[in-house]
Amino acid sequence: MKLTVFGATGGVGGEIVRQALAAGHEVTAVVRDPSxxxxxxxxxxxxEVFRADLTDPEALRAAVAGRDAVLSGLGARKRADAGITAQLTRSVVRAMEAEGVRRLVVVSAAPVGPPAERRPVVDRIVGSLVSTILKPVYDDLRTMEADLAASATDWTSVRPPRLQDKPVTGGYRKVVGGTPVSGRFIGRADVAHAMLAALDDLSTVKQGVGVAY
Structure with missing residues (x-):
């Protein structure tokens, strides 16, 4: 497949690029700083490394034109960056819509999805605490997902819990439209794996997908 990856220098985005290349895909990595x-x-x-201003949809059109799918590892790295994910994803979506590219897979976060059924009390307490501390970040992601739902794209939002730096295993739980019970961690490499796997999984189109160990 011909894929375009945004956020290609980030933890998840970088893993998407590496795994996609290893799988034989043609990859366009969109970056602000190629170095x-x-x-x-x-x-x-x-x-292909494509340098662009991510706030300019017109500048992104050439990066997505003729591609089979787009994957985004864009996300706020700290509370102060809250708001940037929705803003930059809007630029990506506008460029895709202008070029008639439909398939889009993005990374979001577990608290944006529905609570897991039969959650242990400790999970409820920890989840409430984390959601309060990182509320601006999660509000940003909720705005992004709302924008996706209103778009013409065939989107999928992959929602991991706390991220770790671990090698790819492929051994994680996945819940389409939901959240794995007691899912506290997952490696960035496995999030990338789940995002690439979603490309051909029609059950994930226009759905949030919870992933966790």
Whole structure:
């Protein structure tokens, strides 16, 4: 497949690029600073690095034109960045709609999805505390998902809990339209794996997908 990846220098986005290249896909990595991608050692004949202003939908059209799908690892890295995910994703969506590209998979977060059924009390307490502390970040992601629901894209939102730096395992739980019970952690590499796997999974179209170990 011909894929475009936004947030390609981030933890999840970088994993998407590496795993997609390893799987034989042609990848366009959209970045603001190409040196950050080259510093990771990510290379390959099937990799195109596209430098662009992510706030400008017109500048992004060439990055998505003719692609089979778009994946986004965009997200706020701290509370002060809250608001940027929805803003930048709007630019991506507008560029996709202008070019007639429909398939989009984004990373979100577990608290944005519905609570897991039969949650233990400790999970409820911890979940409430985290949601309060990171409320601006999660509000940003909720706005992003609302924008996606109103768009013409065939979107999927992958919602992980706390992220870890671990090798890809493929051994995680997935709940389409829901949240895994007591799902507290998952590796960034496995989030990327889940996002790539969602591309061909029609059951995930226009759905949030909870993932966790």
């Amino acid at each position: 950050r991608l080259s510093a990771t050692g990510t290379t390959g004949e099937s990799l």
